[in-house]
Amino acid sequence: MPPLELVRGFVAVGRRQSVTHAARELGLSQSAVSRQVQALEAALGVKLLVRTYRGLAFTEAGERLFHLAEEALRQLHGATLAARRMTTP
DSSP states (O other): OOOHHHHHHHHHHHHHTOHHHHHHHHTOOHHHHHHHHHHHHHHHTSOOEEEETTEEEEOHHHHHHHHHHHHHHHHHHHHHHHHHHHHOO
16 A cells, blocks of 8 residues: 555645645645655556646546545544544543
8 A cells, every 4th residue: 555645745736736736735846746646646556637628637547546545544544533532532
C-alpha cells in the first residue's frame, strides 16, 4: 500500500483540479505535491492524471482511485475523531 501522504496529495489535487491549489491547501510546495502524485503513479504502476488544455484531468484509473481514496480518507478522519473522543475524559 502506498504511503498515506501520497494519497492525500493526490486527493487534494483531484479535489482542486490544480497542483497549485492543492499545494496551498496542504501547505507544501507545488513541486512537492507533483512529486507525491508521480510517486503514487509509480507505486501503482498507472497514470492517474493527464494535462489537458483546460488543466488536469483524471484518467479512468485516476477517477476511480480518487473517489475511493477520498471516501477512505473521510472514514479514517472520522475514525480518528471517534477514537480521540473515547480517550478524552
